[in-house]
Amino acid sequence: MPLQPANARFRRAVRGFYMWLGSLVTVAVAPFIAQSLIHTHSLAGRIAGVFVGTASWVPLFAVSIIVIRGSDEFVQRIYLAALALAFASALMLLTLLGWLVDAHFMKAPDLHALWAAFALLWAIWLFVVKYRFERRA
């Protein structure tokens, strides 16, 4: 494999960072746009609101896939492990909430809070797995 110049790697890293940032801003801003569209109470506005709110995750997923595909096997292992753990944790959280609601310990939770919780779970597991693999002996 030819050696890649340091500035090329730096440019690639900077590009990746701005792609992450852009996708995160999209996820953060889209709910406000979606809410304002839904509150127009027109059919078209409500449909557009649902579409904008849902599609706002697509750039983040796309960037994640680009980053994972462009990474070496070590980083891919980290992402794969974090995704698996995040999925299992999210499933357990959903199950727990479901049973708590069924048992009348709580009301049905706000789905908006759950989306944030899922994203947070993924971020936490990514941090934990990265730390586990990368800390020095």
Next chain:
Amino acid sequence: MKNRIRDMRTARDWSQAELGVRVGVSRQAIIAIETGRFDPSLPLAFKLARLFKVSIEDIFEPDGK
């Protein structure tokens, strides 16, 4: 899995980042392999063996051996 990558790398006076560039992985990957936290794939193990001009068995040794 135990390995001799750190010894072989330092014998050539290469940094972890430099070795990573030579075999197409990140510095973090080299650190993780050297410390035994990550076992490389077979293609990466072959790349390392070719780079150091040794066989895979000369670099890696199973834990139970």
